[in-house]
Amino acid sequence: MAVGLTALPELHPVSGIRVGTSRAGIRKKDRRDLVVIECAPGTQAAAVFTRNRFSAAPVQVAREHLAARPPRALLINTGFANAGTGQPGIESARACCQALAQRLSCAPEEIMPFSTGVIGERLPVERVVAGLPAAVSALSGDGWAEAAYGIMTTDTLPKGSSRRMILGGREITVTGIAKGAGMIRPDMATMLAFVATDADASPAALDRCLRSAAAVSFNRITVDGDTSTNDALVLLATGRAGNPRIEVDGPDYERLREAVSEVCAQLARAIVRDGEGATKFITIEVTEGKSKEDCLAVAYTIAHSPLVKTAFFASDPNWGRILAAIGRAPIAELDVDRISISLNGVAVVRSGALASDYTEARGAEAMAQAEITVRVALGMGAATDTVWTCDLSHDYVRINAEYRT
Amino acid sequence: MAVGLTALPELHPVSGIRVGTSRAGIRKKDRRDLVVIECAPGTQAAAVFTRNRFSAAPVQVAREHLAARPPRALLINTGFANAGTGQPGIESARACCQALAQRLSCAPEEIMPFSTGVIGERLPVERVVAGLPAAVSALSGDGWAEAAYGIMTTDTLPKGSSRRMILGGREITVTGIAKGAGMIRPDMATMLAFVATDADASPAALDRCLRSAAAVSFNRITVDGDTSTNDALVLLATGRAGNPRIEVDGPDYERLREAVSEVCAQLARAIVRDGEGATKFITIEVTEGKSKEDCLAVAYTIAHSPLVKTAFFASDPNWGRILAAIGRAPIAELDVDRISISLNGVAVVRSGALASDYTEARGAEAMAQAEITVRVALGMGAATDTVWTCDLSHDYVRINAEYRT
Structure with missing residues (x-):
């Protein structure tokens, strides 16, 4: 019933980012439900999370990990939100990070976990861990579209957006995916959106870019007024495009901000177009x-x-x-x-x-x-x-x- | 589908109040849709109205009339809310008051008008006026139950409540009716509730009594969060019971307040029990x-x-x-x-x-x-x-x- 939303647009690969999806049977069988987004060394990240006081365990762990080191990978599961699960929920999120870190030979703090699904039920860590090998072996620069399916819950269609432009003499790509479709009244971010660029940008420029984009996109949509416990929006920048580094006051900042804002706005509107039961x-x-x-x-x-x-x-x-x-x-x-x-x-x-x-x-x-x-x-x-x-x-x-x- | 709401309880007559209902065909044929509540001379009244800035024309006129003189009658129609109708809406409300005043041989300012129904459409004054003779000739102390039906819109059951007690050595009655069932999130009052008592009470005591009762009843219910443009709660006191006049600081004030609060709370909960589509x-x-x-x-x-x-x-x-x-x-x-x-x-x-x-x-x-x-x-x-x-x-x-x- 999505309104004015049809096939996924072409999602351009982002140099330095590989994406892999698997069917881990986390809540339902034979459904893409586990996604790994791998970032090349040197990738910078900015993120905004829900302001709901009952923030989910993965939100708390992702926030803590991002503060410690830039991520080497994002790990996303559907089926269970791992929210309202207390200290055991935190330990579940950490265990998932640990398992993926081992497989990617990095530190657990270099993994950011994200979950979406039912609140209050225990995350079946063993199923997530069992699904990791398939997701990791599927890692590919072309994996974005599969991942757009892999993060869906009550969504009827996948959501993605992609832009290319020339910045500092180099071609730059911005690609993102997002999911809805209920408990949507984001406050600082939305229910899982991941945007990546190969542009080289300073952490300060990236952070400001993301907050500015969120303000005119995810923070301007509502399906039912219910702010989720798991909202998260992440912007990754691999720096692989080789452009002169973008600074907050630099000449290219505004163009990057516009591109990221456009991608975010398209994703945010796609969430509303596919809001639960939406016909208008x-x-x-x-x-x-x-x-x-x-x-x-x-x-x-x-x-x-x-x-x-x-x-x-x-x-x-x-x-x-x-x-x-x-x-x-x-x-x-x-x-x-x-x-x-x-x-x-x-x-x-x-x-x-x-x-x-x-x-x-x-x-x-x-x-x-x-x-x-x-x-x-x-x-x-x-x-x-x-x-x-x-x-x-x-x-x-x-x-x-x-x-x- | 009303939850835990069955037949109307017995609605005791209130000395000094007569109620009449007719089928005026205001929006639909053969439906009780016009109610007159006549008050004996000397009746005191207190009222609270919606805080929605788009208050309906009848709300504005009723407020103005009550400020000028105590009412001799309340006139209620369903079918049209006469809200969002601008100056012509005000004139329609005044015309209805004028017609009833003529019939009851009182001043138009002694009539308080109330409307409920669709917002934004013109009130067919001619149908209201044509329905008045039948409503007036039906006036009776026992007319409360008919009136509870007469003010219904999407309600599936009528709502009424009645209490009797001894105050200052005299038997006192408090009887009220109300309607829902959507656009219910009253802010100071609800979508039409009328409560009358034969107790003698000072205007100050009556006003305080009503505000206190509203705070623990109508201002504590919500069906859909939408505050109506037409909310009104009126408390009439005919003084016919012959009890010593109740003053704000007097010995009987608290008991009257309790009785009015109980009647209001029962009516308010009845509105929720019969909220649009309610099953719980x-x-x-x-x-x-x-x-x-x-x-x-x-x-x-x-x-x-x-x-x-x-x-x-x-x-x-x-x-x-x-x-x-x-x-x-x-x-x-x-x-x-x-x-x-x-x-x-x-x-x-x-x-x-x-x-x-x-x-x-x-x-x-x-x-x-x-x-x-x-x-x-x-x-x-x-x-x-x-x-x-x-x-x-x-x-x-x-x-x-x-x-x-």
């Missing part, structure tokens, strides 16, 4: 706010309203629900007489009242589209911001009622 | 918080999580979703190692980790009940608070996708 892809643009925070508060209140989301599912131009959501948004100042609302360019509300040229037929036509842009002008200032979300359908309830069965 | 009635008790605000923030984050709500619908003890919701609750301090969670008395999490005696079978048994109490102990202090909610089922999506058809 909704862009909520809030303009004329006093601050970006106000714009975001209004956008998220609309995006999280179950009544608005079910109206989108029904293609019902029940704009009163959008208006009611705006009216309860947690912002300090709101003048209802200045608000305007449009749906795919059809003016619905102008200066707080029904637009004189609005007709139910025009509203219905706008709402019938698979992709809908809701534009809300607050009439309070010049700030603007955008959030992407999807509708709430029968399938969302079905998928999440049956999730563990 | 969930009580969320948060204890050991630093403040009541913290407790409420945690309780509402759990109550609004679509993932938690679908797990309840599925009777799936997927407690990881509760934990993830707590982890993202907007409170300043949270120590995950101090948190305990139980489901209907079954300990699930103790001190942040899975309880050693927890089994999936015990969790499944707790979740299979139609009424579930989630107890969360934060381990941070002594504050406590409770919120009532329901699950998110297929029927919620169906009802709201088909609402206007």
Whole structure:
């Protein structure tokens, strides 16, 4: 049911990165569920993780390992989130790192672990370890597409994005993969996204690049408002492209930031397009706010309203629900007489009242589209911001009622 | 599908109040949709209304009229919310008041109007006016039960509550009716609840009584987190019981407050039991918080999580979703190692980790009940608070996708 999401785009190899996927039977048989992303020596990494206080064991271990040394490999499993598992969960994550480190002849601290799946159940370490040989022997520069499948859970389609450009006279590649599709309201990062480049960039430039990209991509999407315990976004830079090293204030920084942001934004929107049960892809643009925070508060209140989301599912131009959501948004100042609302360019509300040229037929036509842009002008200032979300359908309830069965 | 809600309890007449209901065909044919609640001269009234900035036209008019004079009648229609209708909506509400005032030989400012239904469409004043004679001729002290039906929209059952007691040597009655069943996350009041007593009470005592009752009833329930544009809770006191007038600091105030609070709490819980698509009635008790605000923030984050709500619908003890919701609750301090969670008395999490005696079978048994109490102990202090909610089922999506058809 993914909206406007079809085949994976071509995912260009990134010099210095090899990716391998296997079927380890971690939760279900015969499903790609284990991924290794190997980085050449000298690779720099930046990462952002969930702000949920119940961060998963792998998140805690990955954070600790990254602080100690740059990674030589990322290890990702699906099926179990290894969250809410206490100290035994930490030990499970460490045991997986240990097993992969042995096989790659590196230190356990050079492995960053990531998990996604059911919260609160023990990670079957023995199955992860048993699946490692196949994943390692599959390692290849061309392994990205397989890995995009390998990290899926309730996703119906794999998500990937890739860009090439010339920087400092050398061809640079940025390639990334991500997964959704529920518990999606990332706060600093999302439910597993991995982006790599062969560009040479300083750790400071890489970190800033990643935070800037997250802010306009993963931190602007929501499926259900539920911030996951396992969100993680990693940016790897192998430096193999041979370009002059990119510094924060350097001439090429902005172009790298743009490329990484574009890849992240495409991945983030792909997660929403394939949100659990999604039949509509909704862009909520809030303009004329006093601050970006106000714009975001209004956008998220609309995006999280179950009544608005079910109206989108029904293609019902029940704009009163959008208006009611705006009216309860947690912002300090709101003048209802200045608000305007449009749906795919059809003016619905102008200066707080029904637009004189609005007709139910025009509203219905706008709402019938698979992709809908809701534009809300607050009439309070010049700030603007955008959030992407999807509708709430029968399938969302079905998928999440049956999730563990 | 209402949970634990069956026939209306006996609704005792309130001396000085007459209630009449008619079928005015306002939105659908042959449906009770118009209610008049007539108050004897000298009746005092207190009311709280929605805090949604897009308050409906009747809310604005009712507020204005109540400030001018005590009401002689309340006029309630379903089918159309008369919200988001601008100045013409205000004029429609006034026209309805005018018509009833003429019939009851009082001033238009002595009528308080209330509407519920679809937002953004014009209220067909002519149908309301045409339905008034039948409603007025039906006026009777025994009309409460009919009126409980007359204010229903997506409700599947009527909601009413009634109490009798001796105060100052006289028998006092408190009777109320309310409606749900969607766009329910009242903020100061709920989607139409009317409570009357024949007790004699000062306006100050009545107002304080109502605010106190709202705080522990309607302001503690949520179905979908969407605060309506039309919420209103009204308390009428005819003074006909002949008891010594109740003052804020007087000896009988506390007993009146308790009775009104009990009636309001029963009505509020009835709204949740009959929440759109509800199959489970969930009580969320948060204890050991630093403040009541913290407790409420945690309780509402759990109550609004679509993932938690679908797990309840599925009777799936997927407690990881509760934990993830707590982890993202907007409170300043949270120590995950101090948190305990139980489901209907079954300990699930103790001190942040899975309880050693927890089994999936015990969790499944707790979740299979139609009424579930989630107890969360934060381990941070002594504050406590409770919120009532329901699950998110297929029927919620169906009802709201088909609402206007």
